[in-house]
Amino acid sequence: MLSTVECYNAWSNTYDSDGNILQLLDNDAFNExxxxYxxxxxxxxxxxxxxxxxxxxxxxxIKILNAGWST
Structure with missing residues (x-):
């Protein structure tokens, strides 16, 4: 069994890429x-x-800023 750190390190390779299915779901939720709003x-x-x-x-x-909002 992998430790928490090992799991995060493995996930970090695809976390912010097209290889992460959660990113696709996140994009859909953001857009919908x-x-x-x-x-x-x-x-x-x-x-x-x-x-x-x-x-x-x-x-x-970045999406919020591109919509004309300030953060």
């Missing part, structure tokens, strides 16, 4: 849930702010 709540007169907790590699932060 978060992106519509960002679009619906963006007001051109102000720059909306989002508190991004930084619990990953920043993949979603």
């Amino acid at each position: 849930i978060v992106q519509p 960002l679009n619906d709540n963006y007001q051109n007169s102000t720059i909306p702010i989002c508190c991004e907790l930084g619990c990953g590699t920043g993949r979603n932060t």
Whole structure:
């Protein structure tokens, strides 16, 4: 049985790549849930702010910034 560290080290090779099925699911969830919220709540007169907790590699932060929000 692998230790926790060994498991994370093995997963890190594909964590932020197309080889990680969870990334695909995460992208789908972001596009279906978060992106519509960002679009619906963006007001051109102000720059909306989002508190991004930084619990990953920043993949979603980039999407939030590209939607015109500040983090």
